[in-house]
Amino acid sequence: MWTGSIIAVDWGTTNRRAYRLSPYGICEDEFEDDKGITSVERGGFPVAVAEIRARLGDLPLLMAGMIGSNRGWVEAPYVPCPAGADALAARLVMVDGQRAAIVPGLSYLAPGRSDVMRGEEVQLFGAVAKGLVPPTCLVCHPGTHNKWATVEDGRILSFRTVMTGELFNLLREKSILSDWLHEPVAIGPAFLDGARRGLEGEALTAELFSVRAGVLLGQRSKDEAASFTSGLLIGADIRTGLHGEDEKEIVVMGRPELTSLYAAVLGELGRTAREIDGERAFIAGILQIKGQIA
Amino acid sequence: MWTGSIIAVDWGTTNRRAYRLSPYGICEDEFEDDKGITSVERGGFPVAVAEIRARLGDLPLLMAGMIGSNRGWVEAPYVPCPAGADALAARLVMVDGQRAAIVPGLSYLAPGRSDVMRGEEVQLFGAVAKGLVPPTCLVCHPGTHNKWATVEDGRILSFRTVMTGELFNLLREKSILSDWLHEPVAIGPAFLDGARRGLEGEALTAELFSVRAGVLLGQRSKDEAASFTSGLLIGADIRTGLHGEDEKEIVVMGRPELTSLYAAVLGELGRTAREIDGERAFIAGILQIKGQIA
Secondary structure (H helix, E strand, O other): OOOOOEEEEEEEOEEEEEEEEEOOOEEEEEEEEEOOHHHHHOHHHHHHHHHHHHHHOOOEEEEEEEEOOOOOOOOOEEEEOOEEEHHHHHEEEEEEEOEEEEOOEEEEEEEOOOEEOOOOOHHHHHHHHHOOOOOOEEEEEEOEEEEEEEEEEEEEEEEEEEEEHHHHHHHHHHHOOOOOOOOOOOOOOHHHHHHHHOOOOOHHHHHHHHHHHHHHHHOHHHHHHHHHHHHHHHHHHHHHOOOOOOOOOOEEOOHHHHHHHHHHHHOOOOOOOEEEEHHHHHHHHHHHHHHOOO | OOOOOEEEEEEEOEEEEEEEEEEOOOOEEEEEEOHHHHHOOOHHHHHHHHHHHHOOOOEEEEEHHHEHHHOOOOOOOOOOOOOOOOHHHOOOOEOOOOOEEEEOEEEEEEEEEEEEOOOOOOOOOHHHHHHOOOOOOEEEOOOOOEEEEEEEEEEEEEEEEOHHHOOOOOOOOHHOHHHHHHOOOOOOHHHHHHHHHHOOOOOOHHHHHHHHHHOOOOOOOHHHHHHHHHHHHHHHHHHHHHHOOOOEEEEEEEEEHHHHHHHHHHHOOOOOEEEEEHHHHHHHHHHHHHHHHH
């Protein structure tokens, strides 16, 4: 059944993307909508899946992301690190009378550290399989919850999540800064000034208030507030992610509008970052897992 | 006019507290409601003030807090630090045909630093005037925007704002942690563990996500999430506030349910913190300013 065409779904919290893939791995059709898992009612996943098949064809589904979480369709227990794509393929959770499979996420546990990911691991293993990234590297995967993954010989050894995207969104939606954070973020002096402070380890919760104070006291323009704040959070994020990793090649994977911001700050540090489009890597990852289904 | 009874108002963003004070400084009546400045329509302050007088008496008003901000009634420009209570009294902004006065806030500017406060300065000078705190000390004023003020000879030399309360509220209202942050915060192992990490300078945005991962992986109980998160933010806050201040006496001023949390973490560091009820200090501060009106 898994040798013919399939539908691959990257099903997140607020969005989903679905792709019809030919037996040769060609993406023949696709769509994205806002039916993330939180917009699907309890018991509503069979209908939500039927919608996908109605648009892309009556095919087997291989799904990854939050669809396998405790808020998703069926929970797919985390696979502990270190892990490679083979470990994910071996632990698929079958649903819908075996016509759909959910790829599990990864967990990482160490003394005083707990972490989880769902979805990024597929992109990461896909990029390795495609040769888009070297088998040993440090991967930064910006998004709502940025992931820094240490990859060795194509396996994820450990990873750490930084809540950068979610914090920026919270600040934009409802904080004392919210009026000013709807401007587009530009890579310029304000962004790089914020990034420098974040990299230096300036206290994040104090620097955030200084954005407001700086505007009130005429030290900073309102128009730069979004760029400064984004730079500050990304700088602090990179400080966390690079911790002790001074030599490895760095890959930044995800949506191009985000990877370019991270690459700019890494460039200021003299680190070259390879940027990879996450969508392409996701398809490669799904195809790799598909090829390993027994 | 300012020698008889007055009404003192601490008018914040979301709440206001008003007190009728006798010529001898006795608080004879008071109330608190949720008519903060953001709930008053443009042009609505005369009516909002008339309500206060209808409840407490037709008296002169001395007001402090966000009422003097650019979203308030009339903007009272910030007085730059260093400043004492005399500087506030000299820069009152009269409104309502001289029958009401707004106390200005303070600003602090230094290379790369901008900061503002409105309201806390009245409490602080009041506490100094009453002898509740020593004239030279480090004051921590927890709230939506915690203020750390360096006080020397009864004047505020400099201060720094940390957005701890606002960040906790944002996380509780709308983040991936929100379901778990409605439990009461207790001073116990989870709170102190969070505080230790915050004090050690662990990356805040990574530790916040670890709260979620820790619960998902069974390393932490949901019930402790609020206490751990509060401890983490307060620990990071105190790390920022104590920066370079190893000797000064520390005073924590504000609402008792908050000052006790800060005092507990300071206690773990071997620092004794004097706790001061902010409401009592506010009345003392208003009386001191009243006494200096020419």
